Amino acid sequence: MSTKLITTFAVLILLAPPAFAQRSQVPRLPSGVAEGARYDRCLEQAAKEPAEAFEEALAWASQGGAEAARHCAAVALLHNGQPEAAATRLEQLAQDMRLHTPARRAEVLAQAGRAWLEGRNTARAAAAFTAAQELAPENPELWIDRAEAYAAAENYWEAIDDLNRAIELDRRRADAHAFRAAAYRMVSETSLAMEDANRAVELNARLPDGWLERGILNRLKGNVPAARHDFLQVLVLDPEGPAGEAARANIERMELKLGDEPAPAAPRRRR
Numbered sequence: 001m002s003t004k005l006i007t008t009f010a011v012l013i014l015l016a017p018p019a020f021a022q023r024s025q026v027p028r029l030p031s032g033v034a035e036g037a038r039y040d041r042c043l044e045q046a047a048k049e050p051a052e053a054f055e056e057a058l059a060w061a062s063q064g065g066a067e068a069a070r071h072c073a074a075v076a077l078l079h080n081g082q083p084e085a086a087a088t089r090l091e092q093l094a095q096d097m098r099l100h101t102p103a104r105r106a107e108v109l110a111q112a113g114r115a116w117l118e119g120r121n122t123a124r125a126a127a128a129f130t131a132a133q134e135l136a137p138e139n140p141e142l143w144i145d146r147a148e149a150y151a152a153a154e155n156y157w158e159a160i161d162d163l164n165r166a167i168e169l170d171r172r173r174a175d176a177h178a179f180r181a182a183a184y185r186m187v188s189e190t191s192l193a194m195e196d197a198n199r200a201v202e203l204n205a206r207l208p209d210g211w212l213e214r215g216i217l218n219r220l221k222g223n224v225p226a227a228r229h230d231f232l233q234v235l236v237l238d239p240e241g242p243a244g245e246a247a248r249a250n251i252e253r254m255e256l257k258l259g260d261e262p263a264p265a266a267p268r269r270r271r
Helices: 037-048 050-079 083-096 102-118 122-135 140-152 156-169 174-186 190-203 208-221 224-237 242-256
Strands: none
Touching: 037 050, 050 083, 050 102, 083 102, 083 122, 102 122, 102 140, 122 140, 140 156, 140 174, 156 174, 174 190, 174 208, 190 208, 208 224, 208 242, 224 242
16 A cells, blocks of 8 residues: 555564555545646645645635545645544545445545554454455455454454455465465464465565565574575665665674564554
8 A cells, every 4th residue: 555654563573564564655536536736736735734735625625626625635634643534534535435436435445444554443444444345345455455454453364364365366466475474474374474475575576575574484494594685685675664674683683693572563554
């Protein structure tokens, strides 16, 4: 899904956030709903000066800016650290977009769900994603989105169910396989987790999270050479990003022969 956001698993420090936590783009209205330079400028300002952008968007809305102005106001709130207020506005916007296609309304509801996740309200996030699925049930992204909300609430089997559906809809989604591998790992189904991690790497060798998840599983199995190989692949693909940081931590702990230690969930999702 871009600013992508909160890591959703409360995991061991070496078990790193899964691939799903990296999907995302800067929130925009679907193509065909909002076009034009003013909308682009508003979104750009929302990222840099969110308070000012919010006021500008409200003024624009009062001048007939309609959906584009209202959406920019919500994005500004999100950038201003007010995800709950942004989510509420996005839900209302989706409800008011009666003349638009279900798929477009579903996309806005999905943005609301991601904003609820940003605010760590997993129940509201799941509800928003469910509403989006009702409008566009064949969109695999929405099933991955709701899986993310379930995983954030540590409802891993429910997350697996949604990922099963996403993969049924698009069997070539490497990120869904990597995410499901992480979910299977969290419920101690390590054989199924390894199958998914291998599949993620086969589908997209450029996805660092597939290699990361496989490295974690190899490390847990005690296969240090294989784990090191996988983690080094992550460092090639994402040397400065969150996956690279997790791989580096795993390598360091393997070298020091340290055990796993519990750690709290990361407070922010990666985008």
